[in-house]
Amino acid sequence: MKHTAITISLCLLFMGCQSGKTQYYEKHLVFPEGATIEQKVDMASRLTPSQQQLEWQKLELTAFLHFGINTFTNREWGDGKEDPKLFNPTQLDAEQWARTLKEAGFKMVILTAKHHDGFCLWPTETTRHSVASSPWKEGKGDVVKELKEACDKYGLKFGVYLSPWDRNAACYGDSPEYNKFFVKQLTELLTNYGEIHEVWFDGACGEGPNGKKQVYDWDTFYKTIQQLQPNAVMAIMGDDVRWVGNEKGFGRETEWSATALVPGIYNRADSINKALGLRNKSEDLGSRDLLARANELFWYPSEVDVSIRPGWFYHSTEDNQVKSLAHLVDIYFESVGYNSVLLLNIPPDTRGLIHENDVQRLRELGEYIDRTFATDYSQDGNRKIVGKEGDSFEITMTENVPINTLMLQENIAEGQRIEEFTVEASINGVWETIAEGTTVGYKRLVRFNDIVADKLRVTINRTRADFSILRTGLFYASHIIDENSQAQENLFTPKSCLVGDKNAAEAIDGNVSTAVHENGLVPVLIDLGEIKEIKGFCYTPVAEGNTEGTIFRYNLYHSNDGKSWQNIVRNAEFSNIKNNPIPQFVTLDKPLKAKYLKLEPIEEINGNKLTSIADFGVMIP
Numbered sequence: 001m002k003h004t005a006i007t008i009s010l011c012l013l014f015m016g017c018q019s020g021k022t023q024y025y026e027k028h029l030v031f032p033e034g035a036t037i038e039q040k041v042d043m044a045s046r047l048t049p050s051q052q053q054l055e056w057q058k059l060e061l062t063a064f065l066h067f068g069i070n071t072f073t074n075r076e077w078g079d080g081k082e083d084p085k086l087f088n089p090t091q092l093d094a095e096q097w098a099r100t101l102k103e104a105g106f107k108m109v110i111l112t113a114k115h116h117d118g119f120c121l122w123p124t125e126t127t128r129h130s131v132a133s134s135p136w137k138e139g140k141g142d143v144v145k146e147l148k149e150a151c152d153k154y155g156l157k158f159g160v161y162l163s164p165w166d167r168n169a170a171c172y173g174d175s176p177e178y179n180k181f182f183v184k185q186l187t188e189l190l191t192n193y194g195e196i197h198e199v200w201f202d203g204a205c206g207e208g209p210n211g212k213k214q215v216y217d218w219d220t221f222y223k224t225i226q227q228l229q230p231n232a233v234m235a236i237m238g239d240d241v242r243w244v245g246n247e248k249g250f251g252r253e254t255e256w257s258a259t260a261l262v263p264g265i266y267n268r269a270d271s272i273n274k275a276l277g278l279r280n281k282s283e284d285l286g287s288r289d290l291l292a293r294a295n296e297l298f299w300y301p302s303e304v305d306v307s308i309r310p311g312w313f314y315h316s317t318e319d320n321q322v323k324s325l326a327h328l329v330d331i332y333f334e335s336v337g338y339n340s341v342l343l344l345n346i347p348p349d350t351r352g353l354i355h356e357n358d359v360q361r362l363r364e365l366g367e368y369i370d371r372t373f374a375t376d377y378s379q380d381g382n383r384k385i386v387g388k389e390g391d392s393f394e395i396t397m398t399e400n401v402p403i404n405t406l407m408l409q410e411n412i413a414e415g416q417r418i419e420e421f422t423v424e425a426s427i428n429g430v431w432e433t434i435a436e437g438t439t440v441g442y443k444r445l446v447r448f449n450d451i452v453a454d455k456l457r458v459t460i461n462r463t464r465a466d467f468s469i470l471r472t473g474l475f476y477a478s479h480i481i482d483e484n485s486q487a488q489e490n491l492f493t494p495k496s497c498l499v500g501d502k503n504a505a506e507a508i509d510g511n512v513s514t515a516v517h518e519n520g521l522v523p524v525l526i527d528l529g530e531i532k533e534i535k536g537f538c539y540t541p542v543a544e545g546n547t548e549g550t551i552f553r554y555n556l557y558h559s560n561d562g563k564s565w566q567n568i569v570r571n572a573e574f575s576n577i578k579n580n581p582i583p584q585f586v587t588l589d590k591p592l593k594a595k596y597l598k599l600e601p602i603e604e605i606n607g608n609k610l611t612s613i614a615d616f617g618v619m620i621p
């Protein structure tokens with residue numbers, strides 16, 4: 001008897017209907033004990049974003065601006081020991097940044113108010129390591145203020161990146177002290193600059209095994225944001241916006257905003273994510289298989305962050321490595337078109353301007369997106385379509401022209417539901433399958449070969465509950481011929497290479513898809529074959545597949561006889577190599593002449609005793 005009563009009330013709960021009204025779960029839900037997979041799928045279909053998350057998702061395009069002391073030291077990660085006097089942009093013009101970004105179609109701008117070096121772009125009261133100690137505007141400048149005013153002028157939303165990891169703050173590692181210091185910085189930023197719409201807390205921390213251990217007070221950080229900027233989302237180390245898991249610019253084809261991944265700010269995150277085998281990088285974050293094993297779900301949508309150049313900060317050597325239009329368009333389709341927000345980084349240069357090459361590429365990208373989506377060849381793109389699993393709907397063309405892109409948008413205010421769909425086209429009266437897909441979510445752009453069709457038919461083969469589509473569209477995206485971005489460095493191919501004792505021809509074959517993996521932290525010994533003038537070197541880590549053994553910290557030596565060695569670089573790091581495994585170009589302080597180089601690993605990215613290398617080149621004048 002008791003059992004029946006419980007069953008009836010559980011059924012009511014699972015059907016989500018109490019007195020005829022559908023029950024939704026905002027942002028988070030916990031499955032009742034004993035819930036079946038059908039019941040879990042049904043509840044998952046009614047998990048919805050918060051209002052802030054919904055508004056954030058609609059922005060689609062956000063610009064990231066990495067600017068700070070690293071811009072002037074030519075580094076990716078500063079160590080916090082830099083002289084603030086180095087910060088001296090000669091022509092800083094935040095309006096040029098805002099105008100360029102607005103014209104390219106961005107809706108929000110996020111500035112690195114403080115990166116890992118601890119240098120603050122606003123005159124904070126918390127530290128001397130800031131613009132106030134720099135010669136720029138005689139210490140009276142405030143980059144945050146200038147950019148916020150420019151964003152207001154151009155109608156852009158504004159967000160701040162505030163790195164929790166701080167290599168300058170003396171109190172870093174003294175957890176309560178640093179937490180107070182950090183909340184003070186956060187409070188200054190969230191109080192003195194008007195509305196802030198995204199607060200970006202980076203997850204990176206490169207402190208090695210003997211480094212400082214800081215326990216962050218996420219709860220207080222979170223409450224500070226809620227109290228001071230209730231419309232803001234808290235990203236990455238936050239529970240509103242999820243890092244997609246790579247810095248390459250590509251999202252997942254199957255992208256669930258309703259995920260089983262527990263955001264890192266919750267104490268239980270490590271243990272639950274480990275038990276479920278989940279990381280930000282995981283392919284699957286929300287399938288039915290995962291729902292079956294999970295006890296709770298989060299509305300935790302993906303943000304795809306990527307730089308327009310290889311690095312996040314400006315380096316003049318990368319002026320000719322601005323990503324091509326074709327590459328950026330692919331990134332757009334595989335981020336915005338894969339149910340994510342694209343966060344594209346454009347690093348202002350040492351003048352304090354967005355470099356001409358980036359301005360040009362952004363203009364091309366903006367024009368391409370505008371042109372592609374200006375004409376929708378479908379009739380009635382804005383009609384609302386609701387249906388059940390297995391239902392089909394047709395989209396009729398307005399004109400007899402080629403198309404190659406279908407846009408679908410689910411009404412995510414009621415949850416994300418579609419799991420599988422098929423697209424057919426009626427070409428000369430005959431139906432052909434032209435594409436298949438999985439999730440839709442906020443926006444799905446489906447690309448297919450150019451066709452001229454009378455109409456398309458979309459069948460929703462699998463859905464978690466009745467589906468609800470807000471928008472469909474048919475477009476033609478013109479094909480772009482890619483011109484390769486050129487690396488500026490002149491790389492010399494060594495004669496031979498030993499990794500440990502092993503002859504490692506794959507490490508110098510110029511082919512980054514062949515790699516050498518060795519046990520132990522073993523030296524990479526390079527024989528140039530003759531004495532050469534050396535400007536620097538390039539270590540290319542393994543970027544795909546088994547990335548174990550990637551070197552993080554290293555020493556570098558040179559020699560003319562391969563026996564007596566002189567140290568050139570001591571305890572240096574390949575900053576950010578773990579998340580962004582791109583070729584690491586290292587320019588020596590002074591060029592030198594040598595026949596041999598030795599790269600000695602001190603620390604691997606995950607603290608393992610392994611060494612790997614995809615390629616090694618020597619920079620010559």
Ligand code: FUL
Nearest residue numbers: 076202203204312576579
């Ligand atoms: C990473 C950082 O370490 C990089 O320097 C950069 O800021 C990127 C967006 O996030 O984790």
